[in-house]
Amino acid sequence: MAIAKTNAVRLLDRLGIPYELRDYDVDPDDLVAESVARKIGLPPEQVFKTLVARGDKRGVCLAVVPADCELDLKALAKATGDKKIDTVSLKEVEPLTGYIRGGVTAMACKKTYxxxxxxxxxxxxxxxxxAGIRGVQILLAPADYIRAVAATIAPIAKPKA
Known part of the structure; x- marks a missing residue:
């Protein structure tokens, strides 16, 4: 089966960034990142999930953390320069990013955050x-990902409670 070219994949092609696509079977009742890691054969600390957050001063941002961790909101607020920050509600994710839960990526979002x-x-x-859709992951070098999304590196994850 040919994997559909998503906007995220097109962005990498445009930037000349090498990547590998891995598809997996989607279980709509189990969209947790650890399951995705297992399905694509990578340890969870190497599979990153993208969360949408909103700060009181700087507005919307994207936080990208390992599958086996949770977002440390205090650390993210410190990194963004916000006093208070929280993840947005699930119903806001698609209008803000253009992506559905389980398929959110920082690459080629509706808006640049x-x-x-x-x-x-x-x-x-x-x-x-x-890769911007459920069922497909992009594997790439961290430095290339950082370049593609202009990411800021920060200690923003903590072990799951």
């Missing part, structure tokens, strides 16, 4: 992020 990437991403040769 500041992107904050958990610093542990740089420990790997390859990381995995959503």
């Amino acid at each position: 500041p992107v904050f990437l958990e610093e542990t991403a740089e420990l790997f040769d390859v990381i995995s992020v959503s």
Whole structure:
């Protein structure tokens, strides 16, 4: 089966960034990033999920953290320069990004938002992020991802409670 070219993939092609696509079976009842990691054969700390947050001063931003972690809101607020920040409601995700839950990526969003990437991403040769649709992940070098989305590196993840 040919994997559809998403806007995220087109962006990487335009930038001349090498990547690998991995597709997986989607279970609408199980969209957690750890399951995606298992399905594509990567450890969860190498598979990154993209969360949409809104700060009191700087507005909407994207936080990209490993599958086996949760977003540290205090750390993200510190990184963005906001006093208070929180993730947006699920119903706001698609209008803001153009992507549905389980398919959110910082690449080729509807609008350009500041992107904050958990610093542990740089420990790997390859990381995995959503290709912008459920069922397809993009594997690429962290430095290439950082360049593609102009990400700021920051310690924004914490172990799951």
